Amino acid sequence: MKSRVLRGVFLGLVLICCFLKTEAQTNSKQKKGSFSLFGLLSLNNQRIDDKGIAVPVNYLYNSVNNNAFKPGYSGGFRWDGNAEKLNTYSIIVGINKVSAGTYYKNKYTLSPYPDDFTHFKADNNFTTLSLAAHFKKILPVNKMDKYKFYAVAGPSVDYKITDISNENLINGAGNRGIINADLGAEFDNKGYYVLFAHYKIGTNLFNSNVPMRLNRFEIGMSIKAKDLF
Amino acid sequence: MKNTLKICLAFVLLTTAFACNKETATTSTDVMQNMISNKTWYLDYSITGTVVQNFVGQATYYISFLKNGTTQDSDGLTGTYSIVNENGTYLLKVNAKTLNGNTLNYIHTLESVGDVKMVHSLVNNGQANKTLLFFTAK
Numbered sequence: 033m034k035s036r037v038l039r040g041v042f043l044g045l046v047l048i049c050c051f052l053k054t055e056a057q058t059n060s061k062q063k064k065g066s067f068s069l070f071g072l073l074s075l076n077n078q079r080i081d082d083k084g085i086a087v088p089v090n091y092l093y094n095s096v097n098n099n100a101f102k103p104g105y106s107g108g109f110r111w112d113g114n115a116e117k118l119n120t121y122s123i124i125v126g127i128n129k130v131s132a133g134t135y136y137k138n139k140y141t142l143s144p145y146p147d148d149f150t151h152f153k154a155d156n157n158f159t160t161l162s163l164a165a166h167f168k169k170i171l172p173v174n175k176m177d178k179y180k181f182y183a184v185a186g187p188s189v190d191y192k193i194t195d196i197s198n199e200n201l202i203n204g205a206g207n208r209g210i211i212n213a214d215l216g217a218e219f220d221n222k223g224y225y226v227l228f229a230h231y232k233i234g235t236n237l238f239n240s241n242v243p244m245r246l247n248r249f250e251i252g253m254s255i256k257a258k259d260l261f
Numbered sequence: 262m263k264n265t266l267k268i269c270l271a272f273v274l275l276t277t278a279f280a281c282n283k284e285t286a287t288t289s290t291d292v293m294q295n296m297i298s299n300k301t302w303y304l305d306y307s308i309t310g311t312v313v314q315n316f317v318g319q320a321t322y323y324i325s326f327l328k329n330g331t332t333q334d335s336d337g338l339t340g341t342y343s344i345v346n347e348n349g350t351y352l353l354k355v356n357a358k359t360l361n362g363n364t365l366n367y368i369h370t371l372e373s374v375g376d377v378k379m380v381h382s383l384v385n386n387g388q389a390n391k392t393l394l395f396f397t398a399k
Contacts, residue, residue: 088351089296090375142312142373142380144306145395149375151324198295201288 037096046061065113068226069260070124072252075101076132084241087202092141093148100133100161101249102156110254111258112226121186124164128190132156132246152242153199164188164214180220187206188212209237210246291343293351293374297344301325302396324396329370332357338365353381361383369394 078102108126134156139148166186173181190210216230218236235244304322307314317320324334332342332355351371359365360375368380372393381394 082332086349087292087374089289089292090378092375092377112287142378142395144308144315145378147378149373149378198288200293201285202292203289 039089043176054091065120066223067197067257068110068112069257070106070108070110070126070226070253070254071229071251072228072250073229074104074106074130074248074250076104076130077101077135077247078132078154078156078180079135079137079247080150080152080211081137081243082150082156082205083150084243085169085205087121087151089151089199089202090140090142090149091151091153093136093150096134096150096153097136097226098133099135100108101155101247102129102131102133104132105246106250108255110193118170120168120170121203122164122166122168123186124162124166124188126162126255127193128160128162128163129158130158130246132250150206152202154244155194155197155200158194160190160192160210162190164212164238166214166216167219178222182218182220184216184218184230185229186214187215188234189237190234203241205240205242207236207238207240207244210234212246212248223256224259225243225256228252228254290346290351293344293371295397296376297326297379298328299326300398302398303392305397306393306395308393308395309388330349340365344371 040054055204106128107125108124110122110124110126112122113120114194134154136150136152136154138150141147142153155199164186165188166184168182168184171181171183188211190212196206196208211231211235214230214232216228218226218228220226228251230250231246231247232246232250236243275389299307302324303316305315305317306354307316322335324332325340326332329341330341330343334357337356338357339356339358340351342353342355345354351374354369354370355368356364356366367383369383372380373383374380377398379398381396382391383394384391
């Protein structure tokens, strides 16, 4: 438990340092960024490894396994750094409603039953609060004074704010924190709006007996708050 | 921007402080209790050593577990049941009475418990091998 907390603190410090450094650079040049609201649609899939479950519970594999991407949605706000710079950043805070298809890596048998079983049933509908820090690199395509294309990458953290089911607490499997690596592309239309597509791959922020991998594809749009209100 | 920084800090503190597991001592038994309760379980197979008895599609033994902790079976036994964890072994304890009013208590080991399939084991007196009982909820 102590090492988990230390890892969390370390991660938090890294995020804060990155943020402060970028912010200091922006302020030193007397430039300002922009505050936007965003909405997005996502496709989600999680991969579950239940090898750490020792409690003798079973679930019919075919009734819980669904190796598909299921839709979700998010909303929130983001702060984009100075758009005139070649390399900039965005800080994104959002609430995500995740509905995930679930793939269970392990199958078990209970002979003489012909069925396959798994020892864990993951929560596949949950809500998270997320924080992302994205580095944005402008791509030299088109007329950059009007339309801007960016490649983006950076870490993000999700925190499950919905209740965790008892099934997910067995053997200490329950874990609210998810850390992600994000990659994507963004299109800025003259500063009016930004269209973006992100891919996120996430895993448990802290150790879990049931490691999970959460894959998400997101497409969305952000609009400057001052244009909306 | 200071507000954004505050939000970042609050988020990090929140995830650090609360991203812990919250399993309690009764989590596993509660899950099992929920899985088996309010269902009638029919015996499909009985296996002792290498001897397999198949009851699928036949009139067979059944037992019901209700949410209120009571049980009754096809032999006429009625009583109460509970699931307990003893050093990592999950036991089904039944305190029942026969049709004649005689007390009959028994304990089975839960080998596997699910929403649809359940496996018990027991060792009968004078028996070298344990008997596995395979149930299906209908």
